[in-house]
Amino acid sequence: MTLGTMVIKMGEGFGKTCAIFFLTLLFSLPLGMLVALLRMSKNRFLSAVTRGIISVLRGTPLMLQLLAVTYGPYYLFGISVSRNKLIPVVVAFAINYAAYFAEIYRGGIESMPVGQYEAAEVLGYTKAQTFLRIILPQVMKRIIPSVTNEVVTLVKDTSMAFTVSYQEMFTIGKQIANSQTSFVPFLVAGLFYYVFNLLVDFTMGSFEKRMGYYR
Amino acid sequence: MKKAMAWMLAAIMLLTCAAAAADTFIQGIDPEYPPFSYLGDNGEYTGFDVEIAKAACEVAGLEYDVFAVDWDNKLIQLDNHECDVIWSGMTILDSMKAAGYVISAPYYDNTQVLVVKKDSGITSSADLAGKVVAVQLGTSGEALLNGDLSALKDTFQELVTSQSFLMAFTELEGNAVDAVFVDLPVAAAYVADKDGLVILDEQLGAEQYGLAFRSGDEELCAKIENAVQTLVENGTYAEIAAKYPDIVNNLIFLNAK
Numbered sequence: 001m002t003l004g005t006m007v008i009k010m011g012e013g014f015g016k017t018c019a020i021f022f023l024t025l026l027f028s029l030p031l032g033m034l035v036a037l038l039r040m041s042k043n044r045f046l047s048a049v050t051r052g053i054i055s056v057l058r059g060t061p062l063m064l065q066l067l068a069v070t071y072g073p074y075y076l077f078g079i080s081v082s083r084n085k086l087i088p089v090v091v092a093f094a095i096n097y098a099a100y101f102a103e104i105y106r107g108g109i110e111s112m113p114v115g116q117y118e119a120a121e122v123l124g125y126t127k128a129q130t131f132l133r134i135i136l137p138q139v140m141k142r143i144i145p146s147v148t149n150e151v152v153t154l155v156k157d158t159s160m161a162f163t164v165s166y167q168e169m170f171t172i173g174k175q176i177a178n179s180q181t182s183f184v185p186f187l188v189a190g191l192f193y194y195v196f197n198l199l200v201d202f203t204m205g206s207f208e209k210r211m212g213y214y215r
Numbered sequence: 216m217k218k219a220m221a222w223m224l225a226a227i228m229l230l231t232c233a234a235a236a237a238d239t240f241i242q243g244i245d246p247e248y249p250p251f252s253y254l255g256d257n258g259e260y261t262g263f264d265v266e267i268a269k270a271a272c273e274v275a276g277l278e279y280d281v282f283a284v285d286w287d288n289k290l291i292q293l294d295n296h297e298c299d300v301i302w303s304g305m306t307i308l309d310s311m312k313a314a315g316y317v318i319s320a321p322y323y324d325n326t327q328v329l330v331v332k333k334d335s336g337i338t339s340s341a342d343l344a345g346k347v348v349a350v351q352l353g354t355s356g357e358a359l360l361n362g363d364l365s366a367l368k369d370t371f372q373e374l375v376t377s378q379s380f381l382m383a384f385t386e387l388e389g390n391a392v393d394a395v396f397v398d399l400p401v402a403a404a405y406v407a408d409k410d411g412l413v414i415l416d417e418q419l420g421a422e423q424y425g426l427a428f429r430s431g432d433e434e435l436c437a438k439i440e441n442a443v444q445t446l447v448e449n450g451t452y453a454e455i456a457a458k459y460p461d462i463v464n465n466l467i468f469l470n471a472k
Contacts (some may be wrong), residue, residue: 171352174287181308
C-alpha cells in the first residue's frame with residue numbers, strides 16, 4: 001500500500017473523528033453550563049445529586065462509559081445496540097465532557113468577586129441580568145485556557161471510540177498497520193491529530209484575542 | 216565506604232538477576248483468545264497454547280513467563296523484547312515472513328466460520344449480501360476478508376472491526392451486526408454456552424497457526440520446536456489437547472501420526 005492510499009483511507013476515517021469532535025462540543029459545552037448551574041444551586045438536594053454524578057463521570061474511565069452507554073441498554077433492558085455507532089459514542093462523550101466543562105465553568109463563576117453582584121444589585125440589575133450581562137462575559141474570558149485544554153484532549157480521546165467498534169481514523173490506522181505489518185500508519189495518525197490540534201490551538205487563540213475586552 | 220560497597224553489591228546482584236532473566240522464555244499471548252490463551256477461572260493465564268508452552272519450556276530447560284500483548288501491536292512488542300515469541304493462535308501471514316520474522320512450522324489448521332442468530336434466516340455466506348458483519352481487528356478473519364475473500368466482503372453493507380471477539384459477539388446479540396466472522400474454535404467455545412446463536416456449516420478460508428520469533432532467533436525457534444516434538448512423542452501433547460475438544464481435530468501434529 002502506498003503512503004498516498006494510506007493517507008486517503010485514514011482521511012476517510014478522519015471525517016468520523018471530526019464528527020465525534022464537533023458533535024461532542026456542540027452538546028457538551030451548553031450541557032456543561034446547565035450542570036454547573038445545578039451544581040451551584042441553592043437547593044441542597046439538586047447540588048448534591050449533581051455533585052455525585054460529576055464525581056462518577058470524572059472518576060471512571062471514559063472507555064467504561066462508552067461501553068456502558070453503547071451496550072448497557074442491551075444488557076439491562078434488551079434494547080438493540082444502535083447500528084449507527086455515532087449516536088452512543090457522542091452521547092457518552094458529551095456526558096463525560098459536560099462533567100469536566102461544568103467544573104471549569106463553576107471555577108470561573110465562583111472566581112468573580114461578590115462586590116460585583118452587590119454593585120449590580122444596587123444598580124437595579126435583576127439576578128438573570130447580572131449573570132448574563134456582567135458575570136458570564138468575564139467568566140468566558142477567564143476559562144478559555146482551561147476549555148482549550150479539554151478541547152485538545154478531546155481530539156485525542158476520539159480514538160477511544162474504537163472500543164465500541166466505531167470505525168474512526170485510528171481504528172483504520174490500526175487495521176492498515178496490521179495488514180501491512182508497518183508502523184507508518186501510526187505516524188500518519190499522529191500527524192493527523194497534531195495538525196488538527198494546531199488548528200484548534202489557532203482557533204481558540206484567536207478567540208481569546210477577540211475576548212480582549214475589559215482591558 | 217560501607218555505603219559504596221553496599222551499592223556495588225546491589226548492582227552486582229541486579230546484574231546477575233538480569234543475566235538469569237536472559238534464560239527466561241516469555242510467551243506473548245492474546246489474553247482474550249480462548250481456547251488457545253485466556254484468563255482461567257483461577258486468575259492465571261491458561262489455554263492450549265499456554266499449557267504447551269509451559270511444558271515445552273520444562274523440556275527445553277527454560278524459565279517460563281507469560282506476557283499479554285496488545286494483539287494489534289503484537290509484532291512491535293515482540294521487537295521490543297517484551298516477549299520472545301507470539302504464540303497464541305496466531306495465523307501465519309506471508310507479510311510476517313517478508314518482514315523477516317522467524318516463523319515456526321504450523322501446528323494448527325484454522326478454518327473461519329460465520330456465527331449468526333438462529334432466527335436470522337441466514338444459512339450461507341451468500342445470504343450476507345447487504346448485511347453488516349463484524350470481525351476482530353488483527354485476526355486472520357480480518358486479513359482474509361481484506362485479501363482472498365474481498366469479493367465476499369464487497370457484498371456486505373459494512374464490515375465492522377471490533378476490538379475483541381467478545382465485542383463482536385455482543386454486537387451480534389445486540390442486533391447491531393448480522394454475523395460474526397471468526398475462527399472455528401473461538402466460535403465453538405462461545406456458541407456452546409449461548410442459546411440463540413449458531414455456527415453456519417460453511418468453512419471459509421484455510422489458514423495455519425504458528426509461532427513468530429524475532430528475526431535472527433532461528434536457534435530459539437528450533438529449540439522450542441524440538442521441545443514440542445518431544446511432547447508430541449511422549450504423549451504429553453495429546454494429553455493437553457484432550458482438554459480442548461474444540462480444537463483437537465485440527466491439530467497438525469496429532470493428525471500426522
